[in-house]
Amino acid sequence: MSYLVDEYGYYGNFGGAYIPEILHRCVHELQETYLDMLTSASFQREYEQLLRDYVGRPSPLYLAQRLSAVHGCRIYLKREDLNHTGAHKINNTIGQILLAKRMGKQRIIAETGAGQHGVATATVCALMNMQCVVYMGQTDVARQRINVEKMRMLGAQVVPVTSGNGTLKDATNEAIRDWCCHPRDTHYIIGSTVGPHPYPDLVARLQSVISREIRQQLLKQEGRETPDYLVACIGGGSNAAGTIYHYVDDLRVRIVLAEAGGKGVETGQTAATIALGRMGIIHGAKTYVIQNEDGQIEEPYSISAGLDYPGIGPMHANLAQSRRAVVLAVNDDEAIRAAFELTRLEGIIPALESAHALGALHKLKFHPEDIVVLTVSGRGDKDIETYLKYQPKEDNV
Numbered sequence: 001m002s003y004l005v006d007e008y009g010y011y012g013n014f015g016g017a018y019i020p021e022i023l024h025r026c027v028h029e030l031q032e033t034y035l036d037m038l039t040s041a042s043f044q045r046e047y048e049q050l051l052r053d054y055v056g057r058p059s060p061l062y063l064a065q066r067l068s069a070v071h072g073c074r075i076y077l078k079r080e081d082l083n084h085t086g087a088h089k090i091n092n093t094i095g096q097i098l099l100a101k102r103m104g105k106q107r108i109i110a111e112t113g114a115g116q117h118g119v120a121t122a123t124v125c126a127l128m129n130m131q132c133v134v135y136m137g138q139t140d141v142a143r144q145r146i147n148v149e150k151m152r153m154l155g156a157q158v159v160p161v162t163s164g165n166g167t168l169k170d171a172t173n174e175a176i177r178d179w180c181c182h183p184r185d186t187h188y189i190i191g192s193t194v195g196p197h198p199y200p201d202l203v204a205r206l207q208s209v210i211s212r213e214i215r216q217q218l219l220k221q222e223g224r225e226t227p228d229y230l231v232a233c234i235g236g237g238s239n240a241a242g243t244i245y246h247y248v249d250d251l252r253v254r255i256v257l258a259e260a261g262g263k264g265v266e267t268g269q270t271a272a273t274i275a276l277g278r279m280g281i282i283h284g285a286k287t288y289v290i291q292n293e294d295g296q297i298e299e300p301y302s303i304s305a306g307l308d309y310p311g312i313g314p315m316h317a318n319l320a321q322s323r324r325a326v327v328l329a330v331n332d333d334e335a336i337r338a339a340f341e342l343t344r345l346e347g348i349i350p351a352l353e354s355a356h357a358l359g360a361l362h363k364l365k366f367h368p369e370d371i372v373v374l375t376v377s378g379r380g381d382k383d384i385e386t387y388l389k390y391q392p393k394e395d396n397v
């Protein structure tokens with residue numbers, strides 16, 4: 001039994017491709033070709049070279065000594081924040097733009113929440129001279145302003161989306177609408193392990209460079225390939241999928257995922273899909289969805305734009321249902337505290353999304369000999385305005 005995708009595009013009961021008729025042809029084309037393309041020697045050569053020379057991989061695996069002392073174990077940080085464009089998202093966009101070129105597409109569309117996937121998509125479109133349109137909810141345009149300016153500077157058209165509460169769900173709806181209108185010439189670079197099959201598997205494979213490197217780096221630094229714990233945050237699930245990919249079927253490794261509790265799972269102002277979601281369909285996949293009794297999707301809330309999503313990738317829904325992973329809801333205030341803690345202990349300002357993974361550490365009990373690998377999925381530059389509002393009081397004297 002494996003926790004990776006099966007030949008029909010499912011993870012246990014979750015996944016599949018629930019799409020409108022108009023998209024059948026291009027989704028089917030992707031299903032038929034993605035594995036051959038990904039494993040071809042020419043793709044591998046170009047992808048590996050760009051990851052090394054353009055993205056700056058391998059990203060360091062850093063033993064955070066002062067953070068380790070606080071939690072009483074050995075904590076390694078996988079530094080995806082040090083990638084070009086500041087997050088893990090570029091691992092996926094580099095791979096998908098190479099696929100799009102091979103499929104003869106001329107136009108790229110993407111959705112974005114925190115703006116990191118939008119920036120990573122605009123970046124590879126500049127690199128490959130492709131037209132780029134990014135859909136972004138109006139709320140996120142306001143709270144991630146710097147990333148909007150970066151996308152525009154890179155030559156992308158950023159389309160603010162005003163439906164719903166103007167966050168990631170609404171941006172994704174709009175991107176899918178665009179794709180339905182341009183199925184032939186356009187490739188949709190989905191930014192997470194969500195969407196119809198094969199996207200969750202495609203994105204997980206492209207992000208799996210993270211766990212491949214962790215294995216090699218741990219072997220060199222600790223003399224063993226397997227950690228005791230892997231910890232990552234989950235919006236749609238791509239940095240988590242990349243972190244666990246090569247370990248997911250190895251039951252010695254405990255997997256801890258942090259979802260956004262928002263103001264608290266009981267307040268209704270939350271994006272904690274595993275805590276509150278029920279089976280449904282969202283953006284082409286069968287998975288847990290936060291919905292009301294009539295099956296209408298509820299508006300999610302999180303301080304972190306990248307985690308503010310009422311669904312979750314089908315891979316992670318299955319990991320949660322089968323209890324392969326422990327999923328913890330980390331609230332806004334807990335994430336903020338953890339971000340300041342890391343900043344003051346290690347001199348690393350994490351993205352608000354990654355701060356949720358750090359917040360989860362406080363909910364776990366470790367032994368001194370435990371090796372914990374936590375993925376810092378992005379850097380906090382985009383979140384400075386939010387952090388400034390929460391600066392500890394003693395600093396203002």
Ligand SMILES: Cc1ncc(COP(=O)(O)O)c(C=O)c1O
Pocket residue numbers: 087088113114115116117191192193233234235236237238239240305306307351353354377378379
């Ligand atoms: C830095 C960062 N981390 C995590 C996420 C959440 O996405 P995912 O769950 O796909 O890793 C985002 C999304 O925008 C992000 O920008």
